Amino acid sequence: xxxxxxxxxxxxxGQLQAVKGVSFEVAEGELFGFLGPNGAGKTTTINMLCxxxxxxxxxxxxxxxxxxxxxxxxxxxxxxxxxxxxxxxxLSAEQNLRFxxxxxxxxxxxxxARIRELLTMVELWDRRKGSVRTFSGGMKRRLEIARGLLxxxxxxxxxxxxxxxxxxTRRHIWDYLLELREHENLTIFLTTQxxxxxxxxxxxxxxxxxxxxxxxxxxxLKSAVGGDLIVxxxxxxxxxxxxxxxxxxxxxxxxxxxxxxxxTSGDTFLPEFVRTFPEHLLSVSLQRxxxxxxxxxxxxxxxxxxELDAREMLLHGAGRWRMGR
Amino acid sequence: MAEIWRGxxxxxxxxxLRFVSERSRILSxxxxxxxxxxxxxxxxxxVIGTLAPGVNFIQFMYPGIIAMTxxxxxxxxxxxxxxxxxxxxxxxxxxxxxxxxxxxxGKAIGATFVALLQALIMLVLAPILGVSLSPGLxxxxxxxxxxxxxxxxxxxxxxxxxMTSQQGFQILxxxxxxxxxxxxxxxxxxNAVPLWMEVISKINPLTYGVDAIRQLFLGSNxxxxxxxxxxxxxxxxxxxxxGGLSAILLGGAIIAFNRQE
Numbered sequence: 001x002x003x004x005x006x007x008x009x010x011x012x013x014g015q016l017q018a019v020k021g022v023s024f025e026v027a028e029g030e031l032f033g034f035l036g037p038n039g040a041g042k043t044t045t046i047n048m049l050c051x052x053x054x055x056x057x058x059x060x061x062x063x064x065x066x067x068x069x070x071x072x073x074x075x076x077x078x079x080x081x082x083x084x085x086x087x088x089x090x091l092s093a094e095q096n097l098r099f100x101x102x103x104x105x106x107x108x109x110x111x112x113a114r115i116r117e118l119l120t121m122v123e124l125w126d127r128r129k130g131s132v133r134t135f136s137g138g139m140k141r142r143l144e145i146a147r148g149l150l151x152x153x154x155x156x157x158x159x160x161x162x163x164x165x166x167x168x169t170r171r172h173i174w175d176y177l178l179e180l181r182e183h184e185n186l187t188i189f190l191t192t193q194x195x196x197x198x199x200x201x202x203x204x205x206x207x208x209x210x211x212x213x214x215x216x217x218x219x220x221l222k223s224a225v226g227g228d229l230i231v232x233x234x235x236x237x238x239x240x241x242x243x244x245x246x247x248x249x250x251x252x253x254x255x256x257x258x259x260x261x262x263x264t265s266g267d268t269f270l271p272e273f274v275r276t277f278p279e280h281l282l283s284v285s286l287q288r289x290x291x292x293x294x295x296x297x298x299x300x301x302x303x304x305x306x307e308l309d310a311r312e313m314l315l316h317g318a319g320r321w322r323m324g325r
Numbered sequence: 326m327a328e329i330w331r332g333x334x335x336x337x338x339x340x341x342l343r344f345v346s347e348r349s350r351i352l353s354x355x356x357x358x359x360x361x362x363x364x365x366x367x368x369x370x371x372v373i374g375t376l377a378p379g380v381n382f383i384q385f386m387y388p389g390i391i392a393m394t395x396x397x398x399x400x401x402x403x404x405x406x407x408x409x410x411x412x413x414x415x416x417x418x419x420x421x422x423x424x425x426x427x428x429x430x431g432k433a434i435g436a437t438f439v440a441l442l443q444a445l446i447m448l449v450l451a452p453i454l455g456v457s458l459s460p461g462l463x464x465x466x467x468x469x470x471x472x473x474x475x476x477x478x479x480x481x482x483x484x485x486x487x488m489t490s491q492q493g494f495q496i497l498x499x500x501x502x503x504x505x506x507x508x509x510x511x512x513x514x515x516n517a518v519p520l521w522m523e524v525i526s527k528i529n530p531l532t533y534g535v536d537a538i539r540q541l542f543l544g545s546n547x548x549x550x551x552x553x554x555x556x557x558x559x560x561x562x563x564x565x566x567x568g569g570l571s572a573i574l575l576g577g578a579i580i581a582f583n584r585q586e
Contacts, residue, residue: 050420072328075422086413090343102335103421147417 001064003028003155003187004049009058011044018044020210021058026189026203028154031181033201034191035291041210042191043083046159049189050080063154076104079148081158085140089133093124093143096132097150104151118146122176138169145176149186156180158190162197174200195291204291206298213298222289225297228266230273232284233258240279247277258283332427333434336418340405340435354401354443358394362386362450365512376514380543387454388539389511391447391466392473395440396506396531399474400498402436403481407494425583429482433575436478437471444470456542465541472564473534476571483578486585509535515551527553530570533563 004026011019019041026032034042047053049060051071060067063077087096094115101111119125122142132140141161148156161177162170178200180186190201198204198218205215214221222228234240241259244252252261263269266286274284344351366383373382409415418428444466451458481498488494508522509531515523526532536551537560550557558566 052416052420072422072424075420080420082413082416084413086415086417088339088343088414088417089412090346091339095342099335099339100417100421102331102338103418103423105331105422 001028002026003030004032004060004062004189006045006049006060007058009045009048009060010056011041011048011053012056017210019048022205022207022210022212023058024205024212024215026155026187028187029181029185031177031188031200031202032190033198033204034189034207035193035195035198035204035295036191036207037193040207042193042207043159045207046157046189046191050078050157051075076151077154079151079153079156081141081144081148081156081161083159083163085137085144087132087140087143087147090131092129092131093119093135094128096143097147100147100150106151114150118149122146138165138172141165141169141173142176145173149180153186155187155189158188160191160193162192162194170197195295198291206295208299214294218291221291221294223264225289225293226262227264228269228289229260229262229287230266230270230284231258231260231287233282234279235282236279240277243277243279328422328424329427329430332421332423333430335423336428336431337435337438338431340402340432341438343405344435344439351443354394354398355446357397358390358447361393362390366454377543381455383454384456384543385514385539386512387450387456388542389509389535391444392509392531392535392538393506393511394443394447395470395474395534396477397502398440398443399436399477400481400502402432402439402478403483403485403488403498404491404494405436406432406482406485407488407491410489411491425585426579429479429575429579429582432482433475433478433578436481437474440474440478441467441470462541466538469534469537469541469564472568472571473531476567476574477531479571479574479576479578483574483581486578486581505529505531508532510539510551511535527551530566533558533566537563537567 002025004024006022006024008021008023009019010017010021022041022045034045036042044053048055049062049067051067051074054068062074065073065077067074088099091099097115097119098111100106101115106114115128116125119128122145124139124143124146127135127139132143135143145158145161148158158177162173165173174197177188177190181188192198201218203215203217204221205212206221207213214224216224232240237254237257237259241252241254244250244259244261248261248263250261250263252259254260266288270284270286274281362383365386370382375381376385406415409418419425445463448458448463448466484497484501485494488497508526508529510526515526515532518526532551536558540550540560540563545559551563552558
């Protein structure tokens with residue numbers, strides 16, 4: 001069964017088309033990533049899936065419930081971690097979780113045990129009585145993750161869960177997420193603009209300017225770029241290049257005193273290559289394509305460039321919208 | 326339906342929790358009413374003398390000041406909506422399976438609880454001012470304050486649902502609050518003012534809330550009641566006016582909140 005099903009989902013803000021007819025499915029227990037630059041439509045999509053924003057057209061369901069017509073059922077099925085902090089800074093960590101438990105009708109018999117379990121998981125149990133306004137950004141985010149899980153959701157949505165956090169805290173949050181996927185059959189849907197983070201996902205949808213331009217596993221996306229890169233050097237690179245051409249039928253390139261060529265799966269190819277290549281190898285390395293390469297290949301521009309475009313588009317869009325009113 | 330009830334009490338519970346943890350808010354909410362009571366009381370009591378047999382100016386003003394405390398506290402309850410929006414917590418509330426109607430009712434009930442608490446604390450001043458209290462008076466005051474406060478917090482939430490910044494909200498409420506108070510008969514009987522002022526005061530629904538509380542304290546026979554077309558309003562009639570308005574304002578707030586994305 002699909003936990004999340006999205007069919008031609010669109011959302012317009014006046015003239016601005018933030019999301020233009022996206023379709024995808026997320027299976028139960030999957031860790032699914034939405035990768036794209038700022039302004040690509042990630043948050044708009046997540047807000048529609050979480051019933052915070054009504055779609056302009058198209059349909060979407062979460063846990064079998066329609067996001068337009070069965071909002072309460074959808075809300076009970078999901079946990080949410082927003083981009084900006086949404087904890088009440090004037091309450092303690094514990095009070096924040098208790099409020100959530102009441103709001104989601106968590107049975108009182110399991111409430112306190114669940115709060116303890118989750119605060120322990122995110123390493124905030126010692127600080128449970130502390131006022132949240134004294135917490136660091138990373139601590140607040142961890143508290144939000146605990147809160148999002150409190151009512152045993154079937155799917156957890158995280159909008160840029162590690163944005164603005166230091167590398168160590170980012171690592172930490174990913175440890176929780178990977179652990180959750182392992183131990184509970186939880187579906188995780190997250191958005192990110194960090195390519196290295198997206199690699200942790202089972203599948204990734206790359207979104208640019210409101211449209212999904214690719215959807216595959218990280219490995220699948222990378223092989224679409226042309227596979228892994230073998231880089232080696234010999235005493236006579238010209239001769240080695242000719243040898244590669246003859247043996248593997250690919251066109252190698254000569255760069256900085258190295259010979260480079262693409263193969264589909266480098267890890268099985270490399271041992272074979274080292275054993276059988278006739279020339280004497282001075283160095284050899286395998287370079288896997290990064291999602292940066294994928295993004296560049298698919299969109300023709302780098303993820304940072306796209307961000308600038310999106311900002312411009314937003315400004316223009318917003319301007320037109322204001323005039324239109 | 327169950328969702329609305331759960332939403333109501335969980336949101337109200339948090340409002341009260343917040344109020345208790347913010348002691349500065351408790352103190353500051355008494356500053357204005359006390360200032361009026363002390364300054365105006367000291368300034369005018371001897372000049373004005375008795376307004377009716379056994380009622381001097383400060384005794385006349387005191388029930389009005391209680392109404393003013395309730396008004397200020399209730400209207401400003403809307404700021405918690407703006408606050409929650411600014412600090413993101415509104416998202417946590419909006420996405421919970423509790424329904425918008427419950428959120429509005431919860432905010433209003435939380436505000437009413439706070440306003441009631443403040444009104445009851447104001448009663449401590451009664452003996453100092455020579456106003457006599459009875460259990461019956463307190464028992465009557467509670468439902469009156471609840472009706473007034475529910476409506477005014479409805480108005481506060483209604484305004485807040487269109488505001489995105491706390492400063493904007495505060496300015497708007499300040500602009501609203503002074504005419505509402507000055508033209509509600511808090512400081513002078515509305516029957517003895519120029520006609521234009523009398524007309525505005527009698528349109529201002531708060532006038533009836535103030536007068537109902539005053540009748541409770543001073544009795545209905547002191548001759549200071551609000552007369553509409555020659556008919557002096559009774560407490561019950563005034564409660565109906567204020568209650569009707571409260572229902573409209575709360576309903577408006579619920580509709581405004583449900584429409585938002």
